[in-house]
Amino acid sequence: MWRTMNPIKKYPVLSYFLLTFVISWGGILVLIAINGMPETVAEAQAQLPQAIATFLLGPFVSGLVMTGLTDGMEGYRDLWSRMRKWRVGLAWYAAALFLAPVVFAFSHFVLSLYSPVYRPGFMTAPDGGGLVFMAVMSGIIVGIMEETGWFGFAIPKMRQRYSPLRVGLAVGVIWGAWHIMANDIWAIKTYAGEIPTVQYAILSGLGFLIGQLPPFRILMVWAYERTGSLVLMMVMHFSLTACSIACAPTEMTGWEVFIYSLAVAAVFWVIALAVIMADHKIRRINNEH
Structure with a gap:
């Protein structure tokens, strides 16, 4: 047993990511084996709550398990203290809540x-109110369960060795790869349209790796560095998930999906790059004085 534990303690972050993928991807494969792959938007939306709940077990369970294995009770106390750190100023909550809605509103308008x-x-769905309710509830659950793993365990461990930007970019890409099973493969029959399935x-998949998730995670790490609040990260994640579900056009398929994803990703990348450049300039000025 101790020989098995040694690699886990030696490579805690790698162990976390591997366990997360095994649980989440394995869970979705089980769902596909039981229910098949959804072929219409209606089927996808009907199966979405079950798929989300199954997929979220990965980062949530992995975060808690790895915290216990590597840091024991002290790790759980630290995790709980960061979850209770909510007094960070209204401006931070405003930014966390409204960043995603502003980006999606601008993208949809254009x-x-x-x-x-x-x-x-939510404007075109037969039950727009029901879609918004599902988006809000999903956002709450997703924000809490995912960030228990990403910011609860993996990111603080990585920050012991790497810069905020490198951590944000690396986790953003891994985060995107993790989404491929549930957001790409699971519902591929629903949205592929005229595009061949493999293509x-x-x-x-490339969209998840370099699309909106890496810049958003970079912004999350930037905010976390200045607040240390796990609650704020959950709120920020909630907002992105809720907007992604409530705003996703119900009639788009094929190339329209990629145009939409590219537009949203481009706006997030512009914001992330602007924040990085501004932060670098401020730090350079401070160092000169």
Whole structure:
């Protein structure tokens, strides 16, 4: 047993990521074996709560297990203290809550000028109110369960060796790769449209690796460095998830999906790069004085 534990303690972050992928991807494969892959938007939305709950077990369980294995009770006390750190100022909560809505609103406005297919999903869905409710509830659950792992365990461990930017970018890419199973492969029949399935899977996978998730995670790490609040990270993640579900156009398929994803990702990348450049300039000025 101790020989098995040694590699885990020696490579805690790698162990966390491997365990997260095994649990989440394995869970989705089990769902596919039981229910099959959804072929319509209605089927995907009906199965979405079950898929989300199954997928979230990965980072949540892995975060708690790895915290206990590497840091014991002291690790759990530290995790709990960061979860209770909520007094960070209203400005931070405003930024955490409204960053994603502003980005999605801008993206939908611009794309809607090109085609009505890009109108927000909550405006075109048969039950828009129900979609918003599901988005909010999913956002709450996703924010809490995912960040128990990402910011609860992995990111603080990585920050012991790497800079905030490197950690944000690395975790963002891994975060994107982790999403491929549930957001790409699981619902591929729903959104591939006229694009061949394999081609769609590759393009969609690349979208998760370099799309909106890496810049958003960079912004999250930047905010966490200045607040140390795990609650704030959960709020920020909640907002992104809720907007992603409530705003996703219900009528788009094929290339329209990629245009939409590219537009949202581009806005997030512009914001992330602006924050990085501004932060670098401020630190340089402070160092000169």
